[in-house]
Amino acid sequence: AQSVTQPDIHITVSEGASLELRCNYSYGATPYLFWYVQSPGQGLQLLLKYFSGDTLVQGIKGFEAEFKRSQSSFNLRKPSVHWSDAAEYFCAVGEYGNKLVFGAGTILRVKS
Amino acid sequence: SQTIHQWPATLVQPVGSPLSLECTVEGTSNPNLYWYRQAAGRGLQLLFYSVGIGQISSEVPQNLSASRPQDRQFILSSKKLLLSDSGFYLCAWSEQGYNGYTFGSGTRLTVV
Numbered sequence A: 001a002q003s004v005t006q007p008d009i010h011i012t013v014s015e016g017a018s019l020e021l022r023c024n025y026s027y028g029a030t031p032y033l034f035w036y037v038q039s040p041g042q043g044l045q046l047l048l049k050y051f052s053g054d055t056l057v058q059g060i061k062g063f064e065a066e067f068k069r070s071q072s073s074f075n076l077r078k079p080s081v082h083w084s085d086a087a088e089y090f091c092a093v094g095e096y097g098n099k100l101v102f103g104a105g106t107i108l109r110v111k112s
Numbered sequence B: 001s002q003t004i005h006q007w008p009a010t011l012v013q014p015v016g017s018p019l020s021l022e023c024t025v026e027g028t029s030n031p032n033l034y035w036y037r038q039a040a041g042r043g044l045q046l047l048f049y050s051v052g053i054g055q056i057s058s059e060v061p062q063n064l065s066a067s068r069p070q071d072r073q074f075i076l077s078s079k080k081l082l083l084s085d086s087g088f089y090l091c092a093w094s095e096q097g098y099n100g101y102t103f104g105s106g107t108r109l110t111v112v
Helices: none
Strands: A003-005 A010-014 A019-021 A024-026 A032-038 A044-050 A056-058 A064-068 A073-078 A087-094 A106-111 B003-007 B010-013 B019-026 B032-038 B044-052 B055-058 B065-070 B073-078 B087-094 B107-111
Touching (some): A024 A073, A032 A064, A044 A064, B003 B087, B032 B073, B044 B065, B044 B073, B055 B065
Antiparallel strands (some): A003 A024, A064 A073, A087 A106, B044 B055
């Protein structure tokens, strides 16, 4: 069965510092991979997705993620964090036509 | 363009009262529809999904039910709410076969 692990429940970074949120998945075939962001009391917004091709994908708000098959990882990165990036981030994995499986989420705090 | 509407945004209901949350999608046909619940610190739990009118799959046994009376309408219901039903409920849709989800803005349900 598919599974997604986000090992960090909370991460705190200083504004302007770089960010990396980790995501590891367990899946037998080539997965479809997603990162979503959720601001408090809001729905989830898609940041970026990977289906195939270039393993480095660019998303909205200056985020990027890299698919590493050998490590079963899809880590989210941003070179310089802004205070408005404080939110909860969810990694998800799925198969074409099937349900997504979400990780437990990572709460990002940004300190000024 | 496609949009998803979810209401109400917040709801406070007494224990034992009924529940009806509604979700509608515009601008697409025959979408896959999903209900998720998000309890504090517990990530996203898939409750129900539907691939067509009248077709409902339940992921977890619980006090809730779902119905899809029209192609783009998905309703979450309960006959008698429990305290444990409190949480943040999210509706989502995806195209058939493609499993990137678009989420609604959520309903905060508090059972008192």
